[in-house]
Amino acid sequence: MGDEQADRLLPIANVGRIMKQILPPSAKVSKEAKQRMQECASEFISFVTCEASDRCHKENRKTVNGDDIYWALCSLGLDHHAEATGKYLHKYREFERERALQNKASTFTDEGNSETLNSEELRPTNKPSSLEITIMDRR
Amino acid sequence: MRQPGAYSGLLSGGISGKTGPHLLPLARIKKIMKKSNDDVKMISGEAPIVFSKACELFIEELTKRSWNMTMQAKRRTLHKEDVASAVVATDIFDFLVPIVSGDSDEAADGSEKKEEI
Numbered sequence: 542m543g544d545e546q547a548d549r550l551l552p553i554a555n556v557g558r559i560m561k562q563i564l565p566p567s568a569k570v571s572k573e574a575k576q577r578m579q580e581c582a583s584e585f586i587s588f589v590t591c592e593a594s595d596r597c598h599k600e601n602r603k604t605v606n607g608d609d610i611y612w613a614l615c616s617l618g619l620d621h622h623a624e625a626t627g628k629y630l631h632k633y634r635e636f637e638r639e640r641a642l643q644n645k646a647s648t649f650t651d652e653g654n655s656e657t658l659n660s661e662e663l664r665p666t667n668k669p670s671s672l673e674i675t676i677m678d679r680r
Numbered sequence: 681m682r683q684p685g686a687y688s689g690l691l692s693g694g695i696s697g698k699t700g701p702h703l704l705p706l707a708r709i710k711k712i713m714k715k716s717n718d719d720v721k722m723i724s725g726e727a728p729i730v731f732s733k734a735c736e737l738f739i740e741e742l743t744k745r746s747w748n749m750t751m752q753a754k755r756r757t758l759h760k761e762d763v764a765s766a767v768v769a770t771d772i773f774d775f776l777v778p779i780v781s782g783d784s785d786e787a788a789d790g791s792e793k794k795e796e797i
Binding site: 548549550551552555556558559560562563564567568569570571573574576577578580581582583584585586587588589590591594595598603604605606607609610611614617618619622625626629630633634637 | 703704705708709711712713715716717719720721722723724726727729730731733734735736737738739740741742743744746747750756757758759760762763764767771772775776779780783
């Protein structure tokens with residue numbers, strides 16, 4: 542298996558670890574089964590990405606984002622994956638917003654009088670974080 | 681250094697030094713996304729992160745279903761044929777049938793041979 546082949550698959554150690562954490566402790570997994578799971582996971586990513594990319598294309602957008610992936614999971618019938626993924630995306634965006642706020646606040650404190658930041662600049666920009674499929678504002 | 685913070689509660693796995701709080705490498709996920717389709721030019725920063733969670737859930741589900749097949753066959757080792765059987769038995773995994781079709785045939789051949797004996 543060349544480097545190109547390896548690049549299109551998720552690492553077998555990571556895949557094996559995820560498999561083991563859901564199985565009983567005494568369960569064993571053959572190497573071929575892990576390899577097959579690697580290929581299935583890659584195909585899953587490709588399949589969902591294609592669907593997400595098609596949606597972007599139809600809406601004349603260039604960047605595939607988390608909402609597109611959520612939408613693609615729903616449209617492909619992977620509803621329960623979509624729900625958990627949507628919650629994760631929501632939490633991640635909250636986390637990133639809080640982190641950005643903390644970074645800005647600490648910069649302001651460190652630099653003292655070098656910059657004057659008003660309260661408006663400290664608020665995060667409004668990004669659509671709704672998990673509803675239909676919401677993507679066009680600008 | 682990454683801090684797991686607000687969203688780590690949703691993670692079922694541990695923290696790896698290489699992948700941060702995610703179980704799967706984000707750069708590799710991004711490569712696979714780009715190779716999936718020529719139209720995929722730009723990917724937002726959050727997309728591979730969302731996929732790391734989605735993939736984890738996907739692998740868990742397919743593993744659980746495969747293990748059911750293993751147990752039906754009264755074995756304790758999960759084989760690729762069990763993965764194939766799980767894919768064939770699950771409608772939403774139809775897109776994976778070409779990936780596992782060789783394994784299904786092997787499993788079918790095995791059972792046919794047993795019947796002949």
